[in-house]
Amino acid sequence: xxVIEIDGSEGEGGGQILRSSLxxxxxxxxxxxxxxxxxxxxxxxxxxxxxxxxxxxxxxxNAQVDxxxxxxxxxxxxxxxxxxxxxxxxxxxxxxxxLVFQTVLPALLTAAxxxxxxxxxxxxxxxxxxxxxxxxxFLPLLGRMGANVQLDLTSYGFYPRxxxxxxxxxxxxxxxxxxxxxxxxxxxxxxxxxxxxxxxxHVAQRELEVIGRALAWPKEQLLLRGLPNDVGPGNALTxxxxxxxxxxxxxxxxxxxxxxxxxxxxAAAEARDYLSAVAPVGEHLADQLLLPMALGExxxxxxxxxxxxxxxxxxxxxxxTQRRIAVEPVSSxxxxxx
Numbered sequence: 267x268x269v270i271e272i273d274g275s276e277g278e279g280g281g282q283i284l285r286s287s288l289x290x291x292x293x294x295x296x297x298x299x300x301x302x303x304x305x306x307x308x309x310x311x312x313x314x315x316x317x318x319x320x321x322x323x324x325x326x327x328n329a330q331v332d333x334x335x336x337x338x339x340x341x342x343x344x345x346x347x348x349x350x351x352x353x354x355x356x357x358x359x360x361x362x363x364x365l366v367f368q369t370v371l372p373a374l375l376t377a378a379x380x381x382x383x384x385x386x387x388x389x390x391x392x393x394x395x396x397x398x399x400x401x402x403x404f405l406p407l408l409g410r411m412g413a414n415v416q417l418d419l420t421s422y423g424f425y426p427r428x429x430x431x432x433x434x435x436x437x438x439x440x441x442x443x444x445x446x447x448x449x450x451x452x453x454x455x456x457x458x459x460x461x462x463x464x465x466x467x468h469v470a471q472r473e474l475e476v477i478g479r480a481l482a483w484p485k486e487q488l489l490l491r492g493l494p495n496d497v498g499p500g501n502a503l504t505x506x507x508x509x510x511x512x513x514x515x516x517x518x519x520x521x522x523x524x525x526x527x528x529x530x531x532x533a534a535a536e537a538r539d540y541l542s543a544v545a546p547v548g549e550h551l552a553d554q555l556l557l558p559m560a561l562g563e564x565x566x567x568x569x570x571x572x573x574x575x576x577x578x579x580x581x582x583x584x585x586x587t588q589r590r591i592a593v594e595p596v597s598s599x600x601x602x603x604x
Contacts, residue, residue: 269342270298270585277578279306281316285369286557286579288323288343290586292373293561297344298586304339311337315361315387315394319369322355326370326381350379350438357387360428362394367417367434372557374436375413381436389423389430390461390502392519395550397432398459398504399515404554406513411442411562422463422493424500425519442562445555448601449568450546451510456483458505461491462520464498469526473503473518476530481505481537503529505537512546545570545599552576552602559604560589570599 270291274283281304291298304310312320317336320343324331328346355366363385374381390396395404397419405415414437423430458477460470467490474488493500501520506513518533520526540548545568547555552569553576559565560583569576572593580591592603 267297270296272298272300272582272585273302274300274339275302275305277581278574279578280304280575281307281365282553282575282579283582284316284341285319285365286582287586288319288369289372289557290583291343292323292327292329292345292348293376294586295345296586297342299340299342301340303341311339312341313361314359315357315365318355318357318361318387319366322353322366322370323373326353326373348373348377350374350377350381352382354384355386357385357428360388360391360423360425362391363387363389363423363430363432364395364397364400367400367432368554371415371434371436372561375415375438375442377438379438383434383436384431386429386431387423388425388428389419389432390500390517390519391423391425395554396502396504396515396517398506399517399550402506402513403515403551407445407447407555408442408558411445411558412439413442413558414439422461422497422500424463424498424502427498427500429497442558444563444565445559445567446565447512447546447567450512450544454508454510456481456505456507457487457489458483458503459489459491461493461500461502462498463493463500464495465501465520467492469501469520472526473530476527477503477505477534480531480534501529503533505533507537507540509546514540514548514551516540543570543598549573549576553579556580556583556591556602560587560591564589564604566601566603568596568598568601572600
């Protein structure tokens with residue numbers, strides 16, 4: 267069988283190219299070799315969370331792997347037979363649990379039996395989807411396509427401490443159905459949550475005050491979530507916008523030396539941009555929907571922007587599958603058809 271060659275420096279040049287390749291290799295039973303892994307990032311090569319994703323993908327299908335070590339910029343992956351089962355993956359840092367989960371999820375949805383997955387690491391950290399995004403935005407749409415996935419947050423994990431845990435039950439089923447998401451539907455509700463652990467409560471209060479002013483929301487929509495000190499220090503702010511057909515989640519993360527007001531203003535700006543547009547799918551959700559749609563019956567969704575991240579993911583999917591994914595300008599943004 268021919269080995270698919272992937273250049274990790276193409277397009278946005280980040281970790282998504284690797285994760286999508288791993289998922290697709292298992293689902294299509296095609297080996298691949300990737301060079302220039304994460305070439306466009308400040309620290310290229312495999313970091314801890316990427317290595318965990320590689321090892322997790324290899325474990326669920328008994329793959330043959332070369333180059334699976336920290337800092338590696340080249341990886342060869344030859345998938346074996348996919349096996350359902352109980353799996354546990356530890357990142358060992360605050361690296362993203364959710365990105366590791368999304369690497370193995372598409373394959374385990376096609377396994378012969380039910381799987382249970384436990385992942386420890388970061389649950390709310392920058393540059394990756396927080397647990398809330400998966401639970402409220404991504405998985406409900408996957409469920410609409412026919413997937414049966416239960417995801418639970420066992421403990422919170424913030425950067426840089428980590429120590430969080432998510433657990434999932436993944437039941438196999440028929441091939442995923444088509445997803446058609448062209449409009450948001452009716453407005454349902456919106457709310458903001460400020461999480462703090464081993465951080466003064468006034469940090470969360472200040473963040474919520476900014477959100478209240480920026481979005482003109484009353485106190486009933488501004489929720490302070492105080493967490494046990496032993497999961498901190500950590501601070502995250504989520505803004506959830508629910509519509510009839512889709513839910514979007516926008517997140518800000520507290521960092522040392524960054525004012526609470528700045529964290530909230532940035533999250534509020536993203537939420538305002540979405541509220542002022544009409545396209546139902548935000549740019550991060552668009553990235554996540556491509557893979558399950560390509561492995562299922564396809565469909566169409568409309569997103570406000572066709573980002574380099576989106577186009578890179580499309581290019582990888584087309585290398586592994588017979589899918590041809592069209593990106594077409596429409597009045598509200600871009601229609602993604604497959």
